[in-house]
Amino acid sequence: MASMATRIRVRAPVRASRAPLRRGGGCGYHFHLCASSSSSFSNPESAEPLSSPPPPEPAQEPSSLPSESVPEPSEGPFNRSVVGTGRLGSRSRSKANEFDPARLRKFLIEEEKWDKVWALDIVDDIIMGRREGVSVEQTKQVFDWLKKYGLPAEDVCNVVARSHALLNTPTTALDELAKHFIKKGVPGGKVAKVFLHHPALVDYTEAPDGKSLVKGKTVAVVDFTNDKLTCSYNRQQ
Numbered sequence: 108m109a110s111m112a113t114r115i116r117v118r119a120p121v122r123a124s125r126a127p128l129r130r131g132g133g134c135g136y137h138f139h140l141c142a143s144s145s146s147s148f149s150n151p152e153s154a155e156p157l158s159s160p161p162p163p164e165p166a167q168e169p170s171s172l173p174s175e176s177v178p179e180p181s182e183g184p185f186n187r188s189v190v191g192t193g194r195l196g197s198r199s200r201s202k203a204n205e206f207d208p209a210r211l212r213k214f215l216i217e218e219e220k221w222d223k224v225w226a227l228d229i230v231d232d233i234i235m236g237r238r239e240g241v242s243v244e245q246t247k248q249v250f251d252w253l254k255k256y257g258l259p260a261e262d263v264c265n266v267v268a269r270s271h272a273l274l275n276t277p278t279t280a281l282d283e284l285a286k287h288f289i290k291k292g293v294p295g296g297k298v299a300k301v302f303l304h305h306p307a308l309v310d311y312t313e314a315p316d317g318k319s320l321v322k323g324k325t326v327a328v329v330d331f332t333n334d335k336l337t338c339s340y341n342r343q344q
Contacts, residue, residue: 206233206240214243219250225264232271241274252278256285258299266299270306280312287313287320292331301329305338 215226311320
């Protein structure tokens, strides 16, 4: 009986040490640790004290951190200033030939006597990208052209509102369209009114035979008979 009690006392620390060690890893490591640490459990006073972790190094002051120089961005297709087109054009430097929202708004309201709502609509369309950006100088040239060909000032805002491409069309291209309208019988004083009723014709050019206007595969035929304007559109196959 004495020997049996001795065996129980020897095996007790081994069995007690297996349970917590199984939580950490494989079985082979458990038995090895139990055998090597049995003396520590049997005599706690002989166990070596655990070494405390080294104190953390003091944080480096922000002023002593090395500073890295940031290189200047090289000019590329994504950081160039866009002139005269939509929202990016409004952010570029203001020049005489660039879209400037403040200048264009002031020109329409103060010089052309536009209603404020109409002027703001045109400028907002450009900023939001629904229209291409346009300078005040180009806008004035188009307005003068429309008035020269018989469009009253109060109707200029109507034709501009209906045709998004009109303000960006060079007056030389408008002159070619005017010649075609006159050849089709439209009086010179009513040429600009053609765009009021058919704003899509701004994007057309005269066909090689001079009998119609074309845009891609679409053909437009303008006729002015008995003081009545007609325009038919046909798509070629």
